[in-house]
Amino acid sequence: MPGDIGKLAVEFANDINLDEAAHSLVVEFSEGCRTEFVPSVPMVGDDQKVDKKARETHYVRHVGADRLHQEGITGAGVTVAILDTGVWSSGGGKNWLRKDYNGEERVLRTFDAIRNAEGDADDAKDKNGHGSHVTSIILSSRKAQGSGNVPVWNGVAPGVSLVSIKAFDEEGQGTYADVIRGIDWVVQNKDLYGIRVLNLSLSAPPRSHYWDDPLNQAVMEAWRAGVVVVASAGNTGPEPMTVGVPGNVPYVITVGAITNNRTPFDASDDTITSFSAAGPTYEGFVKPEVLAPGGRLLGIMNKGNHIPKEHKNFHDGDSYYYMSGTSQSAAVVSGITALLLQAEPALTPDQVKCKLMSSARPATTPDGALALSIFQQGAGLVNAAAALQSANYSCGNRGLN
Template structure:
């Protein structure tokens, strides 16, 4: 007895002039037909591969294709966003709405469907880098997504999805800039009344001009200034390797942890570290409506900047100093090495409900 051939579901499309309901003339039995799509002149049916080959020879059959699976484009919650208690505060309605969040970086791809970029500024005068929404590096776009990617059912979600992003471009497409450019960017942030700025940049060499700028932003204009601690750490976690401006007292300095809440081996160490956030293999937005995983304290800092935006929206009358203290005082103890972790791992829900 011959083995019965396996049947699969196929869609058979008929050419416009044919009577597609007379499929029996093609050797398709009524019991093999699952559905007739009258407008599209297609039938859904169960067929063997042999019958499919036969059907393709008929002139009134335009195509036969296998029924393929289709999936929802689900939004992913990156592990870093989960580790800092973001989902809990979103469920309680704290999402950073009405807060101005400046990303002092390489620009932001404002055409990315997962980002809400309100305005921008570039310190560069010519070429593509003069456009704040051109991010030839991708660094600023990635930082922006962690801080504030939209809760729109696709891609990823950021810590403060309802915050307004501002692209403050002080680094070119190679990721390089100058102290003068950084000061100009901070000046623009002050003039345009940012509530929070993220600086995933730095130098091993201090700049008095940058220190003056961040001190002015924080002390005189009540801007919460967040900066990456730096990626100059060693495997042993020894030495004072925190960069500038993260070393300055007016700046909330962020070290990087991994999926296990352990210090990322590249994360800079020293007394200048204030707090920690995930910075290893962080999934976020990149130019061209894309997503990618990157490592660095640059990826850790926007978790804290986004948290700052959520807190500023939740407590609109609280000064930046209080917002900063809320995050530091409620951080989770993940080890007694303050030079590694500062006060510990950011816990946004605890900061909101302190």
């Protein structure tokens, strides 16, 4: 019943008990849309020292974001709002989240939706870890010595500005009211802080038509206001019709997850994860729109947070932790979106969606047939360089507006 919706708890779109070994169909991602991106200028931040303790995160190269970094496209001038558990605000790891690659403070504002209070970077402290992990995937400015002796940033868009909205507590619990309050704050303050992207790495079970759901109504208002909303498909797959709220909104960019099966430089064994939720929605819309890396992604968390304390096996040295889920894959796409918006600031949300989908690479069998249905993979695996080069602008949400 509609009256019950506001009482529903919202969950993160990552499964911390996930066994990454339990992956499904092995597929190949078609090379038909792959484009080469040749650097023409030195990488921005080349004078930044490589952190000897840093690890290469691999997903940055997997989606071609490193090619845009080499062109000086890092998300600079674009603000990403991340609605989650907050952000790491103390200790060494904060520097890679709170500061961009130039060492400049990037947190423009925080909003604690639970307390209904604005503040600075210290006022939306992450006590859970999920928010920091997602944030690091999007924007970490830590620089590692990558394979081939090539320096590479840990985050997809290391130059972006950040607005952190805290809507989940230490246990990772949040309500519809908290999330809606956070989204409404983003819409009200988007012009003040230049918010162009809203990352929603969360999911709740659909209990009504998408248009009747109050959380979805808030999301649709953000999209109409010009904010690109990137949402997790959810981890309730692989069965059909398992995409959650707000990923079931037809307008937004909903993201499923693939894994590299722990072979980051061999794309031949990339698979869709067994947990990635699938469409169609109950109203018959194709979901997800795209896939992105979401199996065992490396990010940073404070060891004193809830998740690191409860799941010590996620630790991989220093401040690094592995997590899997469509939370992580959504974060990758939010980072790519910021790169596109730096390169083409006039893009509308519909145009961003079109460029991402038209340049994605579908999973195919060796004989060239689709290996997965469109309800599992949408348009396929995203690629940042191909999306930037795409000349398609009008295919996003055609017929919906």
